[in-house]
Amino acid sequence: xxxxxxxxxxxxxxxxxxxxxxxxxxxxxxxxxxxxxxxxxxxxxxxxxxxxxxxxxxxxxxxxxxxxxxxxxxxxxxxxxxxxxxxxxxxxxxxxxxxxxxxxxxxxxxxxxxxxxx
Amino acid sequence: xxxxxxxxxxxxxxxxxxxxxxxxxxxxxxxxxxxxxxxxxxxxxxxxxxxxxxxxxxxxxxxxxxxxxxxxxxxxxxxxxxxxxxxxxxxxxxxxxxxxxxxxxxxxxx
Numbered sequence: 001x002x003x004x005x006x007x008x009x010x011x012x013x014x015x016x017x018x019x020x021x022x023x024x025x026x027x028x029x030x031x032x033x034x035x036x037x038x039x040x041x042x043x044x045x046x047x048x049x050x051x052x053x054x055x056x057x058x059x060x061x062x063x064x065x066x067x068x069x070x071x072x073x074x075x076x077x078x079x080x081x082x083x084x085x086x087x088x089x090x091x092x093x094x095x096x097x098x099x100x101x102x103x104x105x106x107x108x109x110x111x112x113x114x115x116x117x118x
Numbered sequence: 119x120x121x122x123x124x125x126x127x128x129x130x131x132x133x134x135x136x137x138x139x140x141x142x143x144x145x146x147x148x149x150x151x152x153x154x155x156x157x158x159x160x161x162x163x164x165x166x167x168x169x170x171x172x173x174x175x176x177x178x179x180x181x182x183x184x185x186x187x188x189x190x191x192x193x194x195x196x197x198x199x200x201x202x203x204x205x206x207x208x209x210x211x212x213x214x215x216x217x218x219x220x221x222x223x224x225x226x227x228x
Contacts (some may be wrong), residue, residue: 034215043221044161044205046215049215095160108163109162
C-alpha cells in the first residue's frame with residue numbers, strides 16, 4: 001500500500017516559536033495532500049488541502065497566516081505553525097491520495113506529529 | 119453539511135463479535151469509509167461502501183443502507199489488538215474528501 005511519512009513524530013516548543021512539520025509520500029506521487037488536527041477523544045478535523053504548485057485551500061475558521069502550508073513537490077508538503085501557543089497543542093496528521101489507486105480513492109495517513117507548546 | 123453519529127465507547131470480550139453503528143445525514147451521498155486508529159497513531163483504512171449491502175474482509179465486515187443513512191462495522195473473533203478507535207467517514211457530493219465522525223473507542227477485554 002501507499003506509505004506516508006511525517007517528521008517529526010513529536011515536538012515540544014516554547015510559546016511564540018514556529019514549528020515546521022513535514023509530510024512525505026514515499027512510494028507514490030501526491031498532487032494533493034491534506035492536513036488534519038485531532039484533539040484528544042475528538043474527530044479528525046480537516047484544516048487545509050495542500051495542492052502541489054499552488055496555494056492551499058483552508059477550511060473555514062483556520063487561519064492561513066498562522067498555519068502556513070507549502071507543497072513544493074509531488075512528494076512533500078510542509079505545515080508551519082507560526083507563533084505557536086499552548087492552544088495549538090494537538091496531534092497533527094497529514095494524508096495523501098495515491099492517484100494510481102483509484103478503486104476507493106481512500107486517503108493514506110501519515111503517523112502523525114504530536115505538538116506540545118509550553 | 120454532514121451529521122455523523124457513532125457511539126463514543128464500546129466494550130467487548132476477546133473472541134466475541136461486536137457491531138459498531140454509524141448514522142449520517144448528508145445531501146448527495148458518495149461513499150462511506152471505516153478507519154481504525156490506535157492511540158497516538160494515524161488512521162488505517164478498513165473498508166469502503168458506496169452501494170447498499172455487506173462488504174466482507176476477513177474478520178471485518180461493513181454494511182451500508184443508503185436509504186436509512188446507516189452503516190455498521192462488524193468485527194468477529196475479537197482480539198486484544200482490536201482495541202482502538204473506529205472512525206466512520208462520509209463523502210458527500212462531488213468532494214473526494216470525507217468528513218470524519220468522532221470515532222468509537224472499542225475496548226476488548228480478556
